Amino acid sequence: MPNKKIPAIKTVQGKMLRVKQFASGIGCGEKQQATLRGLGLGRVNRERELVDTCEVRGMVAKVAHLVKVIGE
Numbered sequence: 001m002p003n004k005k006i007p008a009i010k011t012v013q014g015k016m017l018r019v020k021q022f023a024s025g026i027g028c029g030e031k032q033q034a035t036l037r038g039l040g041l042g043r044v045n046r047e048r049e050l051v052d053t054c055e056v057r058g059m060v061a062k063v064a065h066l067v068k069v070i071g072e
Contacts, residue, residue, distance in 0.1 A: 015052035017060070018070040021045065025066060035062050 021041040025033045033042075039059055040048040047070070050056045060067060 016049050016071075017052045017056060018047060018049050019060060019067050020047045020070050021067050023066045025063075028063075028066070032063050032066070035059050036066065039063075039067070041067065 019039060019041070021036065021044055024044055025036050025042070036042050039050065039056070040046075060069060
């Protein structure tokens with residue numbers, strides 16, 4: 001069985017999002033807490049610079065009430 005190649009994610013080089021968590025995930029569902037962990041967050045005032053992809057934007061949208069996008 002031949003290996004299928006996974007298509008590369010197309011991103012614009014140099015596009016980054018800076019995401020900061022401003023509220024706690026306590027009291028939120030398991031999926032939202034897992035989304036925060038997937039973004040590399042989990043504590044209030046923690047910031048991460050992430051590649052601007054559709055997947056990351058979708059994750060940010062799911063926890064929009066807990067995070068702020070600082071720079072686009």
